[in-house]
Every structure is written in C-alpha cells, then in structure tokens.
Amino acid sequence: MIPALQIRDLRKVYRQGNVAVDGLSLTVEEGDFFGFLGPNGAGKSTTIHCTTGIATVTSGTIEVFGIDAVKDYREARRLVGLSPQEFNVDVFATPVQIVDWVGGYFGIPKAERKVRIDELMQRFELTEHLKKPFRALSGGLKRRVILARALIHKPRLLILDEPTAGVDVETRLALWQYLAELNRDGTSILLTTHYLEEVERLCRNIAIVNKGKIVREGPKEEFLAGEGLEAAYLSATGATPDHVAAGA
Numbered sequence: 001m002i003p004a005l006q007i008r009d010l011r012k013v014y015r016q017g018n019v020a021v022d023g024l025s026l027t028v029e030e031g032d033f034f035g036f037l038g039p040n041g042a043g044k045s046t047t048i049h050c051t052t053g054i055a056t057v058t059s060g061t062i063e064v065f066g067i068d069a070v071k072d073y074r075e076a077r078r079l080v081g082l083s084p085q086e087f088n089v090d091v092f093a094t095p096v097q098i099v100d101w102v103g104g105y106f107g108i109p110k111a112e113r114k115v116r117i118d119e120l121m122q123r124f125e126l127t128e129h130l131k132k133p134f135r136a137l138s139g140g141l142k143r144r145v146i147l148a149r150a151l152i153h154k155p156r157l158l159i160l161d162e163p164t165a166g167v168d169v170e171t172r173l174a175l176w177q178y179l180a181e182l183n184r185d186g187t188s189i190l191l192t193t194h195y196l197e198e199v200e201r202l203c204r205n206i207a208i209v210n211k212g213k214i215v216r217e218g219p220k221e222e223f224l225a226g227e228g229l230e231a232a233y234l235s236a237t238g239a240t241p242d243h244v245a246a247g248a
C-alpha cells in the first residue's frame with residue numbers, strides 16, 4: 001500500500017543557517033493516526049511546512065500518497081488538510097468566508113461548497129457564530145473554524161499542528177471524538193501536540209523528534225508496555241525525569 005506520507009532524509013536549513021530539520025525520515029501509513037512529538041524548536045512545524053509547501057526543502061524527499069510534494073506541490077497539497085499552529089486568517093472574515101475561500105482555492109464548485117460548509121458548521125457547532133468575525137470568537141471556536149477549513153476539500157491526509165492548544169476541556173474532548181471518528185472513516189492523520197494524554201488516547205504510531213532528527217519511533221503499545229510515554233519522551237529528548245525534578 002502507498003503510504004499517506006513518506007518523508008526521506010529531509011533536511012531544512014533556514015537562510016540564517018539554522019538547521020531546523022536534519023535528515024528526518026518517517027512514514028505515515030494510510031489510515032494511521034500518527035503522533036509526531038518533540039520539544040519546542042525540535043523541527044515539527046518545519047517538517048509540516050515543508051510537506052505543505054509553506055517552506056522550501058533544502059534536501060530530501062516528501063511524498064503524499066505517492067505524489068512528490070516538492071515537485072508536484074499543488075497536486076500533493078490537494079490531498080492534505082492542514083490545521084496550522086498559528087491562526088493564519090483574515091481576522092475580520094466570518095467562519096463561512098474563511099472556509100469558503102479555501103474551498104474556492106481547491107476548485108470546489110460554489111453549490112457544492114455551500115453544502116459542505118453547512119455540514120462542517122453544524123459538525124463543529126459553529127452555526128450560532130456564522131455572522132461573527134473571526135477575531136470576535138473564543139479560542140476554542142477559532143480552533144474549530146481552522147479545523148473546518150482544513151476539511152473543506154475532504155483531504156485524505158489531515159495534518160494537525162497543535163490543534164488543541166489553548167482550548168477548554170469540553171472542546172478538547174469534542175475534538176478528540178471528532179478526530180477519532182474521522183480516522184475511523186479512513187482519513188489518515190498526523191498530529192503534533194505537547195499533550196501526551198492526547199497521543200495516548202488517539203494515536204496508533206508515534207515518532208519523537210529532537211533537534212531535527214527522529215530519536216525514537218514505534219507503535220504506541222510499545223511505548224506504553226515499556227517505561228510509559230512520558231518517561232520514554234523525556235529520555236528520548238534528553239530531559240530525563242531526574243533532570244526535570246532537579247530543575248536542570
């Protein structure tokens with residue numbers, strides 16, 4: 001089976017000479033719910049940006065369902081839904097305008113877009129907020145709009161960069177349920193998060209990245225059967241529980 005995402009030996013050096021990703025390889029199989037973990041600055045967002053055409057690749061290859069995401073960026077991008085860490089929207093636009101604009105970008109006909117947007121607004125319980133500008137929405141509602149936008153074109157691979165950062169417990173639980181359903185219905189998901197509980201609940205496979213390299217990967221069960229995800233994460237990233245306890 002062709003993987004949903006295959007990254008081989010990815011390297012990204014920013015113009016200032018900053019090596020953000022340093023020979024990173026990973027495979028997300030079709031149908032997987034893949035947790036991509038690592039400390040701040042490890043290179044997770046950069047990897048995502050290289051995959052979605054936001055950042056240029058220094059070297060290495062990226063394929064989305066077998067399509068070269070570096071050379072055939074537009075074709076690959078159609079298969080990907082992206083919920084970025086930052087809210088990159090026109091803050092004066094309404095939820096419908098924000099989602100509709102991306103639907104237009106992907107070439108979905110207007111009538112079809114309308115049906116799909118109605119569906120998404122209902123699914124994410126945004127129907128009471130349709131007339132509000134994005135900037136007037138709460139943090140949780142903003143996250144839901146961004147997720148709806150990522151899903152407008154029914155992507156086969158959904159990439160979520162810290163999708164539950166700053167949302168309340170209720171919204172987080174609802175989002176978890178929705179993501180689990182989406183994955184059950186066949187959408188492959190790559191999730192970055194700093195909430196290990198989120199990974200334990202949702203993910204099937206996990207990769208831990210540190211300083212631009214994968215330092216540990218495997219099925220979630222392997223992590224859980226061993227020392228547990230938190231201890232594995234801390235030791236893989238060089239921050240052992242002892243260091244943390246000592247405040248080092």
Ligand SMILES: Nc1ncnc2c1ncn2[C@@H]1O[C@H](COP(=O)(O)OP(=O)(O)OP(=O)(O)O)[C@@H](O)[C@H]1O
Pocket residue numbers: 014015016018019020038039040041042043044045046047085
């Ligand atoms: N546009 C940029 N120009 C220069 N350096 C950058 C740029 N974006 C990120 N970096 C640097 O690249 C490295 C990796 O950053 P990145 O944002 O990919 O990490 P991350 O794992 O997503 O972190 P976080 O968990 O904080 O989101 C960091 O040293 C960061 O400062």
